[in-house]
Amino acid sequence: MAIIDASVDINASVDKVWDIISDLDGEPKFWKGIKETRMISRDGNVVTREITIAFRDSKCMQKITIQPKEKILVEHTKGIIKGSKTLTLKPKDGGSLLEVNWDVKMSGLAGMFTGMIKKHIRNGTEQAMEAIKQHAERS
Template identity: 60%
Template structure:
């Protein structure tokens, strides 16, 4: 499994940052590796969805669990990616720290490309956090 981590400090209250990151339909606006999101079902704070990712327009199934103003846990349940992605928020004074941690690998024959894809996911995550920061600080 490849571990990818990125963090950013945002000069905005946690409520504002949460409203941006928890709007799951707008994920492709910030996460360039996510091309399309299709929600399938919602039960409480858990959403099952199909995501089209930029890597060969592959479709992945995900279970997303929202822990309001604290964390978003994404489990890849089917598709070319196996593993998790977690976004965590922490308030420090008037600022919010936003972290993303991936623990993932590519499945099947694509597994040999995990190292190469790791670099793309790392830079994509850093870009996404920066975009979220810009949006929150408006």
């Protein structure tokens, strides 16, 4: 299991940060590990989609539950990654606090690479958070 917790203070309103992180089609701009997204269905605040990740161009299915301006829960339901990624947004000191928590493992034979992949996920998460921060603070 790879458990990763990261957070960043952003000098921008919750509304501005929410607009960035809730744009699910725009995720590849910030999350370099995501190459492509394809929406399959939307039922209220629940989205089902397929993504293509950078690791061997693998396809993964996701169920995303959106709690507006608070939380996005991404459950990896099928593919090489199993588990979840949660983005939580909170107001803080006139700005925002963005937290990202991963609880994932690689499935099948890729499971033996979970440790190595954890480092890539952590680095990718830190880069994405910095890119989101910069985008929110300059727009």
